[in-house]
Amino acid sequence: xxxxxxRIHHRHSRGALPARGDRLLNAxxxxxxxxxxxxxxxxxxxxxLPPTGRPARGQIVRIHSGQSHGFIRDEDSxxxxxxxxxxxxxxxxxxxxxxxxxxxxxxxxxxxxxxxxVRRGDTSR
Numbered sequence: 001x002x003x004x005x006x007r008i009h010h011r012h013s014r015g016a017l018p019a020r021g022d023r024l025l026n027a028x029x030x031x032x033x034x035x036x037x038x039x040x041x042x043x044x045x046x047x048x049l050p051p052t053g054r055p056a057r058g059q060i061v062r063i064h065s066g067q068s069h070g071f072i073r074d075e076d077s078x079x080x081x082x083x084x085x086x087x088x089x090x091x092x093x094x095x096x097x098x099x100x101x102x103x104x105x106x107x108x109x110x111x112x113x114x115x116x117x118v119r120r121g122d123t124s125r
């Protein structure tokens with residue numbers, strides 16, 4: 001039979017977490033009285049946090065409603081991609097070419113600029 005020290009030490013060396021009744025040890029092997037507090041981030045588990053960018057304004061230049069995306073020409077005369085999921089519920093179907101929109105501009109080195117949180121008008125929240 002193993003004593004408590006070897007049982008706990010062996011279990012920790014394999015990477016498994018201690019059971020409820022086991023003593024907790026820190027990296028030095030000293031006894032720790034409590035488990036560390038669990039931190040909770042907003043959003044769904046195992047999902048990335050929603051992207052955020054700098055506020056910008058522009059005008060709709062193309063909408064491909066069948067493919068659920070469109071393009072906005074921003075104040076710097078660049079075309080910025082946006083997807084149906086980047087708009088509020090029901091807003092995508094109401095957008096027309098020439099509409100002025102406010103959005104958050106996300107600069108992505110791989111896929112180029114993208115608009116998030118697209119909304120009609122000049123309002124910036």
